[in-house]
Amino acid sequence: GRLEKFVDELPDMPVLRGYGVAEGGNLVAGELTVGMHDTMWKFHRDLPATRVFAYGASKETATVPGPTIVAMKGVPTRVTWTNHLPPRHILPWDRSLATARLGNATGVPTVAHLHGGVQQSTSDGHSMAWFTSGFAATGPHFSSPAYEYPNQQPPGNLWYHDHAMGLTRVNILAGLLGAYRVVDPATEAPLGLPSGAEFDRNLVLFDRDFMRDGALFMNATGNNPDVHPQWQPEYFGAVVVANGKAWPFLRVRRRRYRFRILNASNARFFRLSLSGGLRFVHVGSDSVYLARSVPTEGFLLAPSEMADVVVDFAGAMHDAVTLRSDAPAPYPGDPGEKADTVAVMKFVVASKPEHDPSTVPATLMPRYPKPDAREAVVTRHIAMYEYTKNGTDEPTHLYLNGAAYTDPVTETPREGTSELWEVINLTDDNHPLHVHLAVFTVLKQRSLRRVDEFRDCMRGSASGGAGGRNDAVACGMQRHLAGGRRHVVPRQERGWKNVFKVRPSTVATLLVRFKPLEESSATASGKSGGFPFDVTAGPGYVYHCHVSIKQRKPLLNSQAPSSFTC
Numbered sequence: 001g002r003l004e005k006f007v008d009e010l011p012d013m014p015v016l017r018g019y020g021v022a023e024g025g026n027l028v029a030g031e032l033t034v035g036m037h038d039t040m041w042k043f044h045r046d047l048p049a050t051r052v053f054a055y056g057a058s059k060e061t062a063t064v065p066g067p068t069i070v071a072m073k074g075v076p077t078r079v080t081w082t083n084h085l086p087p088r089h090i091l092p093w094d095r096s097l098a099t100a101r102l103g104n105a106t107g108v109p110t111v112a113h114l115h116g117g118v119q120q121s122t123s124d125g126h127s128m129a130w131f132t133s134g135f136a137a138t139g140p141h142f143s144s145p146a147y148e149y150p151n152q153q154p155p156g157n158l159w160y161h162d163h164a165m166g167l168t169r170v171n172i173l174a175g176l177l178g179a180y181r182v183v184d185p186a187t188e189a190p191l192g193l194p195s196g197a198e199f200d201r202n203l204v205l206f207d208r209d210f211m212r213d214g215a216l217f218m219n220a221t222g223n224n225p226d227v228h229p230q231w232q233p234e235y236f237g238a239v240v241v242a243n244g245k246a247w248p249f250l251r252v253r254r255r256r257y258r259f260r261i262l263n264a265s266n267a268r269f270f271r272l273s274l275s276g277g278l279r280f281v282h283v284g285s286d287s288v289y290l291a292r293s294v295p296t297e298g299f300l301l302a303p304s305e306m307a308d309v310v311v312d313f314a315g316a317m318h319d320a321v322t323l324r325s326d327a328p329a330p331y332p333g334d335p336g337e338k339a340d341t342v343a344v345m346k347f348v349v350a351s352k353p354e355h356d357p358s359t360v361p362a363t364l365m366p367r368y369p370k371p372d373a374r375e376a377v378v379t380r381h382i383a384m385y386e387y388t389k390n391g392t393d394e395p396t397h398l399y400l401n402g403a404a405y406t407d408p409v410t411e412t413p414r415e416g417t418s419e420l421w422e423v424i425n426l427t428d429d430n431h432p433l434h435v436h437l438a439v440f441t442v443l444k445q446r447s448l449r450r451v452d453e454f455r456d457c458m459r460g461s462a463s464g465g466a467g468g469r470n471d472a473v474a475c476g477m478q479r480h481l482a483g484g485r486r487h488v489v490p491r492q493e494r495g496w497k498n499v500f501k502v503r504p505s506t507v508a509t510l511l512v513r514f515k516p517l518e519e520s521s522a523t524a525s526g527k528s529g530g531f532p533f534d535v536t537a538g539p540g541y542v543y544h545c546h547v548s549i550k551q552r553k554p555l556l557n558s559q560a561p562s563s564f565t566c
């Protein structure tokens with residue numbers, strides 16, 4: 001049977017305040033406990049409740065997505081993450097991957113990462129810092145389940161999600177994700193954007209498949225069953241879920257609303273638009289406000305990417321406005337392929353006109369530094385290329401510059417500096433690249449020429465073995481760039497971000513900033529130009545593509561080895 005659309009109302013997730021208020025009104029650090037719970041969640045009126053893994057302050061209040069954590073800029077939020085998950089996973093967990101190893105223990109390894117957060121690497125949710133219920137088993141980088149988020153970063157939209165080695169894709173599918181805001185009333189209130197719980201909402205989107213009995217469905221046969229019996233690098237579900245409800249509806253008034261939209265899908269891209277000619281005005285992207293607002297008719301949102309938009313329903317011609325997506329899955333799909341439009345949710349617009357006190361100023365946050373490529377102290381070339389093992393057709397692993405996750409760290413930026421990263425995508429898929437700790441600006445994207453030749457050269461290193469490793473520079477990347485077409489970076493993606501969609505057969509040039517956007521926060525900590533903490537302590541940080549979990553290898557830090565998966 002088919003599920004009827006637009007029968008459930010869009011919920012708001014519970015809010016957890018990430019700061020405390022002392023007597024006299026001073027703000028003090030917030031202390032939260034957020035558990036991962038084995039519970040049931042109702043995704044649709046006509047679907048039996050679904051067994052999920054959900055974040056919540058308690059099992060009774062756990063939701064999918066989890067509670068929205070609201071943090072105050074400059075006021076630390078301490079979260080103790082607790083794992084109450086059962087001995088066995090509810091979804092297929094392919095043990096043939098590089099994954100959390102439990103030895104003789106049972107349980108579900110988890111570790112929470114605050115995506116877009118600037119925090120010590122011991123609080124960053126390193127993929128090997130996982131732990132199971134009761135700490136029966138812990139990963140090699142586990143130190144403590146008590147994390148501190150300094151929130152010494154500009155106001156903006158973040159999210160938290162599971163990050164465990166080899167399990168991130170299934171733990172997120174099971175429900176372990178939620179929104180996080182850093183707010184700064186002093187700089188945000190004067191903007192006059194729609195505000196308050198009714199008019200300023202998080203919209204967390206993802207796709208899922210369900211069984212008739214309500215169970216989450218995930219195909220348990222791998223693309224390369226001989227190598228990885230269950231692993232599928234991408235997941236696409238037929239049901240679009242917004243704030244935990246399948247195709248919900250929201251009654252809105254004839255005025256402006258702000259939506260902080262997150263694509264929390266494992267692999268589905270959303271190319272969003274509104275029916276009836278309504279437009280979006282972008283005010284922010286992932287983690288940072290834009291300098292000026294950008295109106296669009298629609299936009300593409302990759303897994304893990306965020307768009308902070310205002311929609312003015314005063315201009316609605318009809319009382320029903322649909323939010324829909326027409327992105328192919330997988331993205332970009334075959335050339336010329338026309339994607340079916342899928343509904344996401346419906347707005348039911350009140351007929352009565354009303355006075356709207358909110359505005360969207362043309363100028364938002366112009367005081368963040370303008371990107372300046374001359375600041376870069378290093379240029380790195382990072383090539384993503386997929387390899388196959390044992391003569392299988394489907395790729396089995398993705399390496400960066402021919403190097404595996406377990407290889408030594410190659411990116412060791414110095415705090416307080418900026419770097420140019422030329423990110424080269426030699427695969428057939430669009431890869432949303434995410435860098436922990438840093439923010440970046442996309443300076444340009446260009447097509448590569450003679451890509452097959454480039455790939456052949458990279459393949460020379462397929463073993464990843466020492467010695468004969470080819471990287472982008474060795475493979476003559478400059479030659480492949482010469483004369484390549486330039487692709488426009490959409491205006492709403494030209495600010496400071498933490499995710500960028502690297503198209504197939506292109507190079508994206510990123511200016512990556514390993515220092516705060518606001519120098520004042522560094523000065524306040526007594527350090528010049530650096531982050532307000534010691535980035536060299538702990539297991540380091542990773543960068544990776546955010547499509548399920550695909551590749552291995554990356555990242556960065558001043559010293560300690562670190563890494564991850566894509």
Ligand code: C2O
Binds near residue numbers: 113161434436544546
């Ligand atoms: Cu969204 Cu490594 O994270």
